[in-house]
Structure formats: C-alpha cells, structure tokens
Amino acid sequence: METTNRQAETRKGNSMKRTVLGLIFALASSGTANHSYAADGGTLYFGLSGEPSTLDSTINAGTPARTIRLAIHRGLVNYGPDGKLSQELAQSYDVSPDALTYTFKLRDAKFHDGSPVTAQDVKASIERITAADSKATYRNELGVIKSIETPDAKTVKVTLSKPFVPLIHYLALPESAIVPAAWIKDHGKDPNATPIGAGPFKFSAWERGRELTVEKFDGYYKKGKPHLEDVHYVFYADENTRVNALKSSDVDIIDYVPWKDASSIEADSNLKLASTSGPFMMLQFNTKFEPFSKPEVRQAVSYAIDRAAVINTAFNGRGAPLFGVAIPEGYMGYSKEKADFFKHDVSKAKELLAKAGYPNGFEARLLSTAQYGFHNNTAVAVQAELAKIGIKVKLDLPDWSGRIAKNNAGDYDFLVAGTAGDIADPDWLSNFFYGGQQLVRLNNSAYFNDQIINDLLDKGRVTLDAAEREKIYGQFVDRALEQSPFVYLMWRDQSFGLNKKVKGFTNIPGFLTFQSGFTVENVEVE
Amino acid sequence: MTASIAGALLLIGRKLLTAFIQLLVIATLIFSVMYIMPGDPVLLLLGADSNPSAEAVASMRTQLGLDQPVISQYFIWLWKALHLDFGVSLVNGYPISRYVLANLPRTLELAFAAIIIATLIGVPLGIAAALKRGSLRDTALTSIATVGISVPVYILGTLLVLLFSLKLGWLPASGYTDISRNVAEHFRKLALPAFALGFGLAASIARMTRSSMLEILGRDFVRTLRAKGMSERRIIWQHVLRNAAIPIVTIIGLQLGNLMGGTVLVEAMFNWPGLSTLLVGAVSARNYPLVQGSMLAIAALFILINLVVELLYSLLDPRIRRKRA
Numbered sequence: 105m106e107t108t109n110r111q112a113e114t115r116k117g118n119s120m121k122r123t124v125l126g127l128i129f130a131l132a133s134s135g136t137a138n139h140s141y142a143a144d145g146g147t148l149y150f151g152l153s154g155e156p157s158t159l160d161s162t163i164n165a166g167t168p169a170r171t172i173r174l175a176i177h178r179g180l181v182n183y184g185p186d187g188k189l190s191q192e193l194a195q196s197y198d199v200s201p202d203a204l205t206y207t208f209k210l211r212d213a214k215f216h217d218g219s220p221v222t223a224q225d226v227k228a229s230i231e232r233i234t235a236a237d238s239k240a241t242y243r244n245e246l247g248v249i250k251s252i253e254t255p256d257a258k259t260v261k262v263t264l265s266k267p268f269v270p271l272i273h274y275l276a277l278p279e280s281a282i283v284p285a286a287w288i289k290d291h292g293k294d295p296n297a298t299p300i301g302a303g304p305f306k307f308s309a310w311e312r313g314r315e316l317t318v319e320k321f322d323g324y325y326k327k328g329k330p331h332l333e334d335v336h337y338v339f340y341a342d343e344n345t346r347v348n349a350l351k352s353s354d355v356d357i358i359d360y361v362p363w364k365d366a367s368s369i370e371a372d373s374n375l376k377l378a379s380t381s382g383p384f385m386m387l388q389f390n391t392k393f394e395p396f397s398k399p400e401v402r403q404a405v406s407y408a409i410d411r412a413a414v415i416n417t418a419f420n421g422r423g424a425p426l427f428g429v430a431i432p433e434g435y436m437g438y439s440k441e442k443a444d445f446f447k448h449d450v451s452k453a454k455e456l457l458a459k460a461g462y463p464n465g466f467e468a469r470l471l472s473t474a475q476y477g478f479h480n481n482t483a484v485a486v487q488a489e490l491a492k493i494g495i496k497v498k499l500d501l502p503d504w505s506g507r508i509a510k511n512n513a514g515d516y517d518f519l520v521a522g523t524a525g526d527i528a529d530p531d532w533l534s535n536f537f538y539g540g541q542q543l544v545r546l547n548n549s550a551y552f553n554d555q556i557i558n559d560l561l562d563k564g565r566v567t568l569d570a571a572e573r574e575k576i577y578g579q580f581v582d583r584a585l586e587q588s589p590f591v592y593l594m595w596r597d598q599s600f601g602l603n604k605k606v607k608g609f610t611n612i613p614g615f616l617t618f619q620s621g622f623t624v625e626n627v628e629v630e
Numbered sequence: 631m632t633a634s635i636a637g638a639l640l641l642i643g644r645k646l647l648t649a650f651i652q653l654l655v656i657a658t659l660i661f662s663v664m665y666i667m668p669g670d671p672v673l674l675l676l677g678a679d680s681n682p683s684a685e686a687v688a689s690m691r692t693q694l695g696l697d698q699p700v701i702s703q704y705f706i707w708l709w710k711a712l713h714l715d716f717g718v719s720l721v722n723g724y725p726i727s728r729y730v731l732a733n734l735p736r737t738l739e740l741a742f743a744a745i746i747i748a749t750l751i752g753v754p755l756g757i758a759a760a761l762k763r764g765s766l767r768d769t770a771l772t773s774i775a776t777v778g779i780s781v782p783v784y785i786l787g788t789l790l791v792l793l794f795s796l797k798l799g800w801l802p803a804s805g806y807t808d809i810s811r812n813v814a815e816h817f818r819k820l821a822l823p824a825f826a827l828g829f830g831l832a833a834s835i836a837r838m839t840r841s842s843m844l845e846i847l848g849r850d851f852v853r854t855l856r857a858k859g860m861s862e863r864r865i866i867w868q869h870v871l872r873n874a875a876i877p878i879v880t881i882i883g884l885q886l887g888n889l890m891g892g893t894v895l896v897e898a899m900f901n902w903p904g905l906s907t908l909l910v911g912a913v914s915a916r917n918y919p920l921v922q923g924s925m926l927a928i929a930a931l932f933i934l935i936n937l938v939v940e941l942l943y944s945l946l947d948p949r950i951r952r953k954r955a
Contacts, residue, residue, distance in 0.1 A: 239690075295721075296722055296723055312729060313733060313911070340804070342901070344899075348791055352803040
C-alpha cells in the first residue's frame with residue numbers, strides 16, 4: 105500500500121509451546137485475559153498485513169518483510185525505538201574531516217550459526233549490495249562507496265568516491281543488514297535460503313501462506329535480550345480478518361490497523377492502539393500533461409482541496425492536514441511558517457487557474473487503486489473537491505499491481521500516493537524531487553526536472569556543516585513550494601493494535617514507523 | 631455381460647477424454663487472462679520503489695523467460711504442465727507444485743467438513759419438514775432454508791465471527807493450526823469456516839430431502855405398506871428414505887464441486903491457507919506461474935469431482951448408463 109516503504113506493500117512442537125498454546129486455547133475459550141506469564145519467555149503472535157515475497161535482506165519488499173527481517177538481522181547501525189540512530193554491530197564509528205572515509209569499530213557479536221561478526225562479513229555484505237549485478241533496493245545510494253578495507257577483524261574502513269553525508273542513514277536501513285560472508289558465498293543468490301543474521305531472533309520455520317516463526321537467539325550481543333522465546337508472524341492479508349484476530353486474542357499485535365477500526369480498538373479494555381503520524385498522502389503529477397505542466401495549476405489544486413474532506417472521507421478523521429512540504433517536525437528542513445504555506449481557498453485556486461489560462465477548468469485522469477479503501481477514497485474526495493474549481497476528474501482505479509505498473513510507466517495525468525520518506529536524513533527528498541537521468545519513476549512526478557532543485561539536493565548531500573545544510577534545505581523548501589511538483593494532502597495516523605499484555609513494543613515515530621519491527625527485541629508478554 | 635463392461639469402459643473413456651479437453655480449454659483461458667491483465671510482475675519483483683534501471687528490468691525479464699513471444703511461452707508452459715511441472719514462483723523461485731500440494735488438502739478438508747455439516751443439518755431438517763407437511767414446523771423450516779440459501783456466505787461468516795469469537799469467545803476468529811501440532815485447536819479453527827461454507831448447502835439439502843421425501847411418501851407402495859400394517863417408523867426409515875436418497879446423494883456430490891467456488895470467500899475471511907488464498911495472493915502479485923498452477927489445480931479438482939460423481943451416479947442407476955452408452 106506504500107509506494108516507498110511498503111511497495112506493492114510454525115509452531116514448533118516442543119512442550120513449552122504446547123503449554124503456551126494451551127494457555128491461548130484457554131484464553132480464547134474463556135474470553136478473559138487473566139493469565140500471567142513469566143517476565144521472560146513466552147510467545148508473541150504478530151499478525152502481519154501480508155506475507156513477504158522474499159526475505160532477501162537487500163530488497164525492500166514491504167513492511168511485513170521488514171518487520172520480520174528486523175527480528176533476524178542487525179546492521180552496523182539501525183534506527184532505535186526513539187527514531188535516532190543506534191549503534192548496533194558497530195560499537196563506534198569515525199568520519200574523516202573530508203567526509204570521505206568512515207571507520208567502523210565492530211563489537212563482539214555472533215551470527216546465528218555461532219561464528220563471530222567480522223570485518224570480512226561487513227565488507228561482503230556491503231559489496232553484495234553495491235555489486236554490478238545486484239538487485240538491492242538501495243544500490244544507487246550505497247554505490248557511492250568506492251572501496252572497503254579491513255585492517256583487522258574488528259575494523260572496517262569505508263572509502264567514498266565523493267562526500268555523501270546521508271550515508272550512515274542508508275546503512276541504518278533494514279536493507280543494509282550484515283550477514284555472514286560465508287553465507288553470501290553459498291546462498292547469496294538463492295531467494296529461498298534460510299537467512300542467518302546477528303539479530304535477536306533466528307529463523308525457525310516458514311509455512312508458506314500461513315506464518316513464519318523465529319526463535320530466541322541465545323548468543324545475541326545485547327545482554328538479557330530478547331525476552332520472548334519465539335515470535336510467530338501470522339499473515340492476514342484481509343484487514344477485517346486481521347482486526348478480528350486481534351480482538352479475539354488469536355494474535356497479540358497487528359500492524360496496519362485500518363482507520364475505520366481504530367476507535368473500536370481504543371474502546372476495547374483488553375487492547376490498545378499505538379499510533380504515530382509520519383506517512384502522508386499526496387498527489388503526484390505528470391508534468392507533461394499540459395495543464396499540470398504549469399506550477400500555477402498545481403498550486404491551484406493545492407488551494408482547492410479541503411484537507412478535512414480527505415481526512416474524513418478516507419481516514420475516519422484520523423490524520424492532520426498538510427499544507428506545505430511533508431517534512432515531519434524535528435526533521436531537517438522543517439519550519440513552522442512554511443508548514444502552512446497553502447490554505448483551503450477556492451477563490452484563490454480559481455484565480456490561479458484563470459491566470460494559467462484555464463478559467464473554465466479542464467478534464468484530467470486521476471490514478472489510484474480500488475484495492476485499498478484509503479487510496480480509493482482519497483481519490484474520490486479529491487475528485488469532489490476539484491469539481492468545485494471546474495476540474496473534471498475521471499478516476500482510474502485498477503488493482504494495486506495495475507496501479508504500480510501505470511505509475512512506473514508514467515501513464516497518468518495525476519495520481520494519489522501514500523508514502524513516507526525512507527530515512528530520517530533530509531536526503532529522503534532526493535528520491536521524490538530529483539530529476540536527473542530517469543524522469544519517470546515510481547516516486548517522482550513524471551518528467552519533473554528542475555535544475556535549482558537538483559542543485560540544492562546535490563549540495564545538501566555533500567555539505568557536512570549542519571547549519572549550512574539546514575539553510576540549503578530551507579531554500580529547497582521555498583523552491584519546492586513554488587514549483588509544487590507534489591500537492592501534499594495530509595499526515596495520516598499509522599497504528600499498531602496491541603493486546604494490553606504486550607509490553608515494550610514501540611511504534612517508532614515519524615517516517616520510521618515502518619521499521620518498528622526492530623523493537624520486538626524489547627517485547628515481553630505478561 | 632461383456633457388452634455391459636465394454637459399455638462402461640467406453641463411457642469412462644469418453645468422460646476422461648471430455649475432462650481432458652475441458653482442462654485444456656481452461657488451461658488456455660487461464661494463460662491468456664493473465665497476459666491480458668495489466669500490471670508487470672518484473673517491476674513488482676524488483677521492488678517498485680527501487681527505481682530499477684532499464685538493464686535490470688531487461689535482465690530479469692530474460693531470466694524469467696518473459697521476453698519470449700507469448701505463443702512460445704504458452705507452448706512451453708503447456709508442455710511442462712502436461713508433465714505436472716508448473717514452474718517456480720516468480721517472486722521467490724519456490725516450486726509451484728509444493729505450494730499447491732501444501733494448500734490443496736486444506737481446501738479439500740474445508741469442503742468435506744462443510745459437506746458433512748450440511749448433511750448432518752440438512753437431511754434431518756428435511757425429513758422433519760416432510761413428515762409434517764403444511765404444519766407450522768414445515769413452514770418455519772422451509773423459511774429458514776430459503777434464508778439459508780439466500781444469505782451470502784460473507785455475511786453469514788461475519789455474523790458467525792461476531793457471535794462466536796468476538797461476543798462469546800468460544801471459537802477462534804480465524805487461522806489454521808496443523809493437525810499434527812494440536813488436534814483440538816485444528817478442529818476449533820475449522821469449525822466456523824466449515825459451518826459458514828456448509829450452511830447454504832444445508833439449506834439446499836433440506837429442501838431437496840423434503841421434496842424427495844414428499845414425492846416418495848405419495849407413492850402407491852407406501853400406501854400398500856401402511857395397509858399391510860407396517861409401523862410408520864419402519865416405513866420412513868427403511869423404505870421412504872432409502873428411495874429418496876438417490877437425488878439427495880446426487881445433490882451432495884454435485885455441490886462439492888460448487889463448494890470449491892465458495893471457498894474463495896471463506897478462506898479469505900477466515901485466513902484459511904487453502905488454494906483460494908494462494909490464488910488471490912498470487913493474482914495481486916502478478917505471480918503468473920503461481921496463478922496458473924493454482925487455478926489449474928482448482929479446475930482439475932472441480933472436473934475430477936464432477937467426473938467421479940457422474941460416473942458413480944451412472945453406475946448406481948443402470949438406466950443412465952444404458953441410455954448414454
């Protein structure tokens with residue numbers, strides 16, 4: 105359901121588990137939740153919104169896959185529960201003054217096969233991503249790495265071909281996990297190989313179409329973690345089934361709570377809702393389609409849409425209007441006054457439209473998908489709002505797969521997108537705004553290529569000084585608002601539903617909500 | 631004697647040939663539909679957000695054999711399918727046959743459980759209604775049966791979950807537990823989907839039982855038996871029901887095939903990991919080989935069940951065999 109983070113988005117038979125199962129059986133039968141578990145041990149049933157297509161650690165195959173991989177793998181760094189970078193397999197790192205060399209000191213950690221995590225493993229893992237034939241999602245970003253040296257078993261020296269300030273953020277992504285060099289050699293090309301990582305849980309079993317199980321890794325480098333004996337990730341593609349599974353205690357936690365069900369989960373005394381705002385909805389334009397080639401027209405669209413209509417129609421009121429560029433508060437580039445650059449103003453919208461030469465409006469095709477209610481309903485709300493300024497919108501609602509294909513082919517006048525940035529560094533904007541060689545991509549407004557924006561984004565990537573960077577992204581936001589290649593609609597609430605007996609799970613705030621699977625290492629069930 | 635065996639064999643042979651042709655037609659349809667549908671598996675596979683380069687897309691296409699002309703892809707696929715090789719999943723290289731073999735028994739189990747539930751409910755209700763024709767009981771049962779046939783399975787399923795899982799907390803709302811791990815849990819999770827799937831059929835069986843019973847009850851031999859002084863209980867159980875059974879059995883057999891269609895909704899609603907769940911997931915991912923493999927498996931199952939029922943039916947009733955041969 106996410107175009108960025110969520111593309112296209114077994115029980116073991118030992119006696120311990122039978123006991124747990126028995127407890128759950130009893131729990132389901134009695135309908136009460138009066139059971140207490142020891143602080144450590146226990147099983148977590150995690151209902152996921154889909155089955156991963158692959159567990160290949162270098163490919164972003166959507167949130168369910170990430171959630172599972174964040175139990176199995178760790179990187180040099182990761183995003184922690186507070187959304188800040190957390191040093192994981194790297195005990196520390198230094199950046200040279202010219203920002204061209206990163207030196208990582210590794211901590212004493214072990215992979216699930218018992219072998220130590222060495223500099224060789226780090227080198228092999230990163231080179232697997234940057235290899236010429238690699239299909240890694242972040243190959244382009246990490247392609248800036250020129251060479252990797254391993255002076256000793258615990259030191260890794262990474263040299264870049266040019267300064268690239270956001271590097272450490274890209275290394276914190278789940279797709280930059282460190283896996284054993286020997287595993288890569290033997291299984292690197294096998295999509296069905298049993299994964300081995302250095303994370304808190306080791307892969308146990310995958311029953312296709314049903315569930316994937318991981319079990320506690322006793323050799324995890326964080327003392328006393330994880331607390332759970334095992335985690336069952338159960339796949340529930342249907343959102344109503346997923347919610348019912350939580351309500352009837354079939355599972356303890358679910359991802360992607362549908363907005364319509366949020367209030368009933370809040371009202372349930374056994375359940376709680378963990379929400380954050382971070383993902384956003386926006387309109388993306390084909391800038392070759394004539395009216396949308398003009399910035400005034402795109403601005404007019406922004407003024408014309410009552411954000412409350414979208415929030416209420418598609419999200420049951422669970423979201424916040426967005427009248428600027430979607431930069432979360434606290435992220436670089438955010439400023440309070442520019443956050444509300446636009447407002448809902450129909451006469452201003454008409455005025456801009458007339459100025460651009462369309463006093464009577466025009467017709468346009470809006471691409472969305474019928475497969476997901478919130479995408480569909482956002483499109484319906486936008487259609488109704490734009491009718492008020494004379495833009496007659498024809499909806500194009502194929503299934504998700506068809507929508508992705510049209511998006512990638514540039515086959516749209518404008519489209520509804522729901523997404524978030526990948527990283528907490530402002531370079532996340534490049535993926536959306538940069539023009540460059542490939543002008544039709546999933547996440548950019550087709551054919552949009554603004555030299556000023558490209559230059560600012562290039563400069564932001566190589567500037568080390570934080571204050572200087574802040575200024576660059578300030579200028580970027582000004583230009584982005586003026587050009588408005590995207591019209592941002594709203595921040596939407598993104599929620600997990602939890603049984604109250606689950607402790608320690610965090611919905612990581614901001615864009616990083618889709619990486620919350622990391623915090624399963626802290627989870628305990630009472 | 632020999633002539634009748636030869637006739638039976640000829641009949642079986644003809645039916646098998648028809649089944650094979652049906653399968654071939656279905657296979658061709660399945661193959662074409664997947665290519666008419668919009669959406670590109672390569673882009674989904676490469677991770678739609680990774681902005682794959684044109685070379686990466688082209689190399690993936692070659693790797694998957696999707697760069698060849700559709701016609702040659704079709705014949706390669708058909709040739710392999712004839713050898714029960716349905717290829718591997720586009721998404722992860724996992725063999726399709728393993729997917730199908732894992733999920734097929736679960737769908738069959740669900741369908742059989744539904745049939746059993748439907749029979750256990752439908753036949754006694756039908757008898758009860760027939761014996762008191764025109765009474766309040768008959769009207770009530772007939773009305774319930776009419777409602778049962780008309781209520782869509784997804785509404786019934788939702789109501790069942792609401793009542794038995796969310797309100798009463800007696801049964802799990804969804805899911806599947808392998809029977810080898812926990813027998814009781816397995817059947818607890820089977821109960822609601824099987825009931826949801828079987829309820830509509832129970833209603834048709836009840837109506838069929840009722841009308842079939844009524845027809846037999848009106849026959850002369852029943853009057854003769856009554857005049858002979860045979861007990862009503864013996865008349866009903868030994869004579870009427872036995873004669874009424876043939877159309878009821880036929881209905882049950884033929885409905886087994888139709889139930890396969892109902893499993894699409896029921897499996898999705900209860901997260902039952904059967905063939906339909908497999909199929910729906912594969913369609914969303916444009917996982918062509920998996921769609922083709924699972925649809926073919928469903929179609930083959932449907933044809934096979936109907937074939938067996940028809941053969942059994944004609945073997946049971948010599949008149950049909952003779953007429954067709």
